[in-house]
Amino acid sequence: MTTPEPVYDVVWPLAPSAAPAGSLAARSADLSGKTVGELWDYLFKGEEMFPLIRKALETRYPGIRFVEFETFGSIHGRDEKELAATLPGLLRKHGCDAVISAVGA
Amino acid sequence: MLRAAAIAERAGVPSVSIVTTPFMQQAGVVSRGVGLPSLPIAEYPGVPMTDGSDAVARKVEALLPQLVAGLAGARDTGRPTAAEPGPRDVVHRGTLDEIQELFHKNLWSDGLPVIPPTLARVERFLAHTRRQPDEVIGRLLPENRAATVWSIAVNAVMAGCRPEYMPVLLAIVEAIAEPIFRVEDAGSTPGWEPLVIVSGPIATRLDLNHGQGVMRVGRQANSSLGRFLRLYLRNVAGLRIPPGAGDKGSIAGSFNVALAEDEDAAAALGWSTFGVDQGFTRADSVVTVQSVVSISPPIYSAGTRALDHVRILAEVFGGACGYWSSIGMKYARWEPLLVLGPSIARVIAEDGWSKDDLRRYLHEHVTITAREAETYALQVGATAYTLEAHVKAGVLPAAYATSSDPERPVPVFVQPEKIGILVAGDAGRNQSKGYVNNHIQGGRVSKRLSA
Numbered sequence: 183m184t185t186p187e188p189v190y191d192v193v194w195p196l197a198p199s200a201a202p203a204g205s206l207a208a209r210s211a212d213l214s215g216k217t218v219g220e221l222w223d224y225l226f227k228g229e230e231m232f233p234l235i236r237k238a239l240e241t242r243y244p245g246i247r248f249v250e251f252e253t254f255g256s257i258h259g260r261d262e263k264e265l266a267a268t269l270p271g272l273l274r275k276h277g278c279d280a281v282i283s284a285v286g287a
Numbered sequence: 288m289l290r291a292a293a294i295a296e297r298a299g300v301p302s303v304s305i306v307t308t309p310f311m312q313q314a315g316v317v318s319r320g321v322g323l324p325s326l327p328i329a330e331y332p333g334v335p336m337t338d339g340s341d342a343v344a345r346k347v348e349a350l351l352p353q354l355v356a357g358l359a360g361a362r363d364t365g366r367p368t369a370a371e372p373g374p375r376d377v378v379h380r381g382t383l384d385e386i387q388e389l390f391h392k393n394l395w396s397d398g399l400p401v402i403p404p405t406l407a408r409v410e411r412f413l414a415h416t417r418r419q420p421d422e423v424i425g426r427l428l429p430e431n432r433a434a435t436v437w438s439i440a441v442n443a444v445m446a447g448c449r450p451e452y453m454p455v456l457l458a459i460v461e462a463i464a465e466p467i468f469r470v471e472d473a474g475s476t477p478g479w480e481p482l483v484i485v486s487g488p489i490a491t492r493l494d495l496n497h498g499q500g501v502m503r504v505g506r507q508a509n510s511s512l513g514r515f516l517r518l519y520l521r522n523v524a525g526l527r528i529p530p531g532a533g534d535k536g537s538i539a540g541s542f543n544v545a546l547a548e549d550e551d552a553a554a555a556l557g558w559s560t561f562g563v564d565q566g567f568t569r570a571d572s573v574v575t576v577q578s579v580v581s582i583s584p585p586i587y588s589a590g591t592r593a594l595d596h597v598r599i600l601a602e603v604f605g606g607a608c609g610y611w612s613s614i615g616m617k618y619a620r621w622e623p624l625l626v627l628g629p630s631i632a633r634v635i636a637e638d639g640w641s642k643d644d645l646r647r648y649l650h651e652h653v654t655i656t657a658r659e660a661e662t663y664a665l666q667v668g669a670t671a672y673t674l675e676a677h678v679k680a681g682v683l684p685a686a687y688a689t690s691s692d693p694e695r696p697v698p699v700f701v702q703p704e705k706i707g708i709l710v711a712g713d714a715g716r717n718q719s720k721g722y723v724n725n726h727i728q729g730g731r732v733s734k735r736l737s738a
Contacts, residue, residue, distance in 0.1 A: 187382045187383070188382070188383070189380055189381060189382055190380070190381065190382075190383065190386055190403035190405050191377040191379075191380050191405055191406065192377065192378060192379050192380075192381075192386055192389075192403045192404050192405060193372075193374065193375065193376065193377060193378060193404050193405070193406060193409065193441055194371070194372040194373075194374070194376060194378045194441075195390075195395045195404060195438070195441050195442055195445060195518075195522045196371070196395070196432060196438070196522050196523065197432040197433050197434060197435050197437075197438035197522070197523045198371070198374075198432060198433045198435070199371065199430075199431065199432055199433075200423075200426040200431050200432055200433040201319060201320055201321065201322040201431045202321075202322040203322055204293075204296070204297055204321075204322045204323050205323075205363045206296050206301065206323060206325060206326070206327075206362075206363045207295070207296045207297075207298075207299045207300055207301045207302075208299075208301070209301045209358065209359050209360060210301075210359060211359055211360070212359065213355065213358060213359055218358070219295075219300070221288070221291045221292070221295070223288050224669065224670075224671055224672065225668040225669060225670065226307070226335045226336060226668045226670065227335045227336070227338075227343055227670050228670070228671075229670060229671040230340065230343050230344075230670075231305065231331075231335075231343065231347050234343070234344055234347040234348070235347060235351070235354065238347070238348065238351055239351075239355075242355075257288060257291040258288060259618065260618045260619060260620060260682070260727055263466055265291075266290065266291065266294055269291065269294045269295065269298070270294065270295075270297075270298035270300075273295060273298055273300050274298075278295075278300055279300070279301075280300060280301045280302065280303075280358045281291075281292065281295045281300055281301075281302045281303075282302070282303055282304075282305065282354065282358075283288050283289070283291050283292040283295070283302055283303070283304040283305070284288065284304065284305035285288070285305050285306075285307065285331065285335065286288050286306065286307065286310055
């Protein structure tokens with residue numbers, strides 16, 4: 183007669199989510215006359231992409247203007263956490279109605 | 288990048304993020320972790336670093352509709368509401384084989400068999416701390432889960448740790464939860480791996496190897512502590528390779544076993560121990576965690592004078608660091624680690640050299656050209672980076688832009704004081720080894736053990 187194989191009652195190896203609740207900001211239907219901030223991690227050819235985006239959107243949305251990425255500095259650099267703390271104030275200061283954040287994940 | 292977008296959204300400013308196709312799954316993990324799973328994304332198809340200007344222009348044109356939709360039309364689709372188990376909930380009853388299958392299927396293991404985390408086993412670990420099981424040590428991005436004492440015990444059981452390791456395990460998680468460690472970047476493409484260094488009396492009490500074969504699996508404490516950290520990053524930070532998401536290490540590597548120092552050998556030379564270098568006393572038991580992105584070849588050096596050895600160390604350790612130093616320069620902070628064999632350390636110390644003398648020598652004698660630094664950084668993706676601009680911005684010291692000659696030498700080690708030096712390995716051989724860390728990602732953090 184063989185001994186029955188032991189069984190184990192196991193617990194979950196993950197941990198409670200700490201993701202904060204939140205929702206997206208309200209959008210305007212039209213970008214005409216709006217100010218768009220450029221947030222860049224200074225990687226992956228953003229310096230080529232942003233000018234192309236500016237040019238394309240300027241032709242489609244009269245009065246749109248851009249606060250260029252140099253104004254904010256790298257969002258993925260040594261001072262990322264400091265920038266994160268001041269970003270809401272910077273967006274207000276420059277009158278940003280929207281932001282484009284690039285490039286990567 | 289998505290984290291910056293989330294900050295903007297919470298400040299009432301709509302965002303859209305440009306994400307390349309290979310990062311879309313990771314973007315999902317990050318978006319959920321920041322609590323905004325519907326963060327608008329415009330997908331750039333493919334890999335920008337292998338696209339020419341024409342392709343970039345074509346692809347940017349193609350992503351414009353998504354970009355506009357994100358800024359002007361996105362709607363919140365809400366948060367997933369699936370309930371998750373509580374810490375003491377039994378999620379499965381089964382045989383050893385059934386438990387392994389379940390953990391593999393749910394991506395809860397590292398691909399190796401795990402010890403089943405039963406309530407009784409977890410309780411045995413909790414008996415080695417005065418902290419409450421539900422105490423939160425920190426929040427671990429990108430999945431953004433609460434690093435509870437309970438979850439540390441569960442994963443330690445699975446990794447094959449012993450219950451008495453609990454104070455070390457707690458200190459490891461305290462270290463990686465510090466902002467300077469940047470656990471949120473532990474799934475970045477270089478594929479860096481954390482390295483745990485255990486200093487002080489606890490290393491002897493737990494039987495950590497510091498001698499021959501120190502970085503090989505085979506000693507329970509060294510191996511299981513290293514394995515624990517990789518498991519914990521998977522299960523609590525959410526860093527899983529495919530078929531999971533979150534860990535984008537392109538080739539990456541296996542976990543490092545925990546490292547301990549031959550502290551008696553260091554002290555006999557009149558050198559401070561690694562733990563003391565981190566600001567503690569020899570009587571303190573300390574855990575340090577830092578990233579390792581690559582390892583030098585074994586560095587053999589021979590001779591009776593310090594210079595015989597440090598010249599070779601500069602050449603081989605410096606050579607191993609050279610390519611990646613371009614990124615160290617970009618962020619102006621990195622912390623490579625040199626593990627000196629005891630016999631090498633003895634010759635250097637007996638010739639009157641301190642650890643700081645060795646650091647200074649490496650700083651002064653290991654250089655690459657400015658052209659190499661900028662070229663290497665460009666390959667990684669730093670497409671608008673120059674040393675000169677970094678010096679002008681005050682990120683790098685003036686030594687990095689003494690002229691505009693691209694062939695000018697620049698120091699590989701930005702801050703000599705950040706070079707870690709530790710004595711370990713085979714006392715009966717003349718070998719050292721260097722560990723290259725991933726610049727600001729996985730910055731060195733030390734924690735004194737507490738119960």
